[in-house]
Amino acid sequence: MSYTGVTPTARSRAMVREARHLLFTVAPGASWIIVFLVLPSAYLMGVAFMSNGPYGLPEMPLSLESFKRLAGFGFLGWSPGNLYTLIRSLWQTLISTGLVVLVAYPIAYYITTCRERWRPIMLLLVVVPSWTNQVIRTFGWMNLLAPGTPLSGLAESLGLIAPNMGLYPSNFAVTLGLVYNFLPFMVLPLYAAFEKLDTAQVEAAQDLYASPVRAFWHAVFPQTLPGLLAGIVLVAIPAFGMYVIPELLGGGKGMMLGNLVATQFSGGANWPLGAAGAILMLIATFVGLFAMRRIGKRLGGGEEVVI
């Protein structure tokens, strides 16, 4: 846009008009998000630094009590319960993200090797289950893993679980549920990466007598890395804050950070403690995003990494 050859007053009037246009289009949405999301999050962060009052509601003297509670210090001295929950959340996130990569990588590759007209249908086939509500999908796994089902029977006869116990509730069921839930989120970005793969590099590696493993590692893997990183962001961040799956499949010993936080706002109410847990989740989210961006920038694929 250029305003050359126009008098200064006309130019400034145009600028005012442009500014008004910007305000008119952007202000409703921006203020909606600020009022209904930024302010509430700021409020929640404030709550974390307040004391726990009656009914678990926040009270005024500012304190770091809730963070101490989160680290396990309570009325009766230190107990490891909350720390276990934190470690379990991290562990479940790591394991399930790793497993999702292991399954999604060959699947994404396989789709690109199929005929072009089949690819959209195959992708749809992968994505469609995630259109059903998370609660229903998890309920499906409850049906499958309950005591007396064929899968539980199989695990029993292999001696993996005690008789009549069923595969859920357990940490195993939570991992399974997480992998199931997040698989499509990894397949899609990886597929996009494989689709764009420059096969000339692979041929060059083969011409230079690289072993298949080396050809993969030097010619294929680096090219899929942006997709892989995008997938990891899409899987690991929501997995760390997952609420529904551990709540339904995990039972008392499968609790994750999301459940710890949610409990503080309902039954065993302690808002400040819950808010402190939420802050931890926020930090994890932003550290994850920031780290991926940095790595992505170094790889030169800036925009693709953060969706």
Add this chain to the structure above:
Amino acid sequence: MRKRTLQRGLTGFWWLTVAFLYLPLAVVVLFSFNASNSAASFSGLSLRWYRRLMGNEEILSAFANSMVLAITSSVIALAIGCLIGYGMYRHRHRKLGWLIVLIYLPIVLPDIVFGISEMAFFVQIHDWTGLLQPGLGTMIIAHVTFQIPFVALIVYSRFVGLDPTLFEAAKDLYATPVRRVVHFMLPTIKPALISAFFLSFTLSIDDFVISFFTSGPESATLPIYIWGAIKKGVSPEINAIAALMIGAVAVAATISLAFSRRRLT
């Protein structure tokens, strides 16, 4: 030779994965037709669970709530998100970093943090002013908040894909801004608006966590009802209602497949 075995192995792995993805859904549908009460054994076909659904007032009202919530929030988000998407396009040469951050915030924020901070905030505001009583209203507000970014990004990318000279041509053709919007802009971004509406609708129907924390006692949606039923103890009725929702998704998938086919040919 080796390549062939690899390909065959991958084909097998693909079908295993597909089975893994559809097994839980298939089980829900199968057991919704189960004649017996048991969740572990199948003893013949029957429609009794579906018949029981029909008379259940709670489920019908949950269904109505889900629909009202999804449609209202999608319409509001469409209007607001469309404006912001156009604003982002028109002023893209400016430094709008803060706006991008703002737009991405609802997408990256973990559901549980999103839901709980809104819930805590609404409760506090309600304490002070009496406004924002938890119910459909607060749920609509929350849903619009997570739908706006998706609408904005879809509309924005549609505008970016257009030839910029079109805007000049429209300026020459239609004198007033209102006419330009009605005769040029809305028709050109119509596909984007339709897909944004359907995405918003799906996001709303799919959501459980945010609805759960912002809902009131009277505003349970279908997922919230199902959640409550599961927590009370697994009853075969849940299978029937869940199977109906899976059926709706299957229909949606078929439609979108038909659309993608048409786009291909």
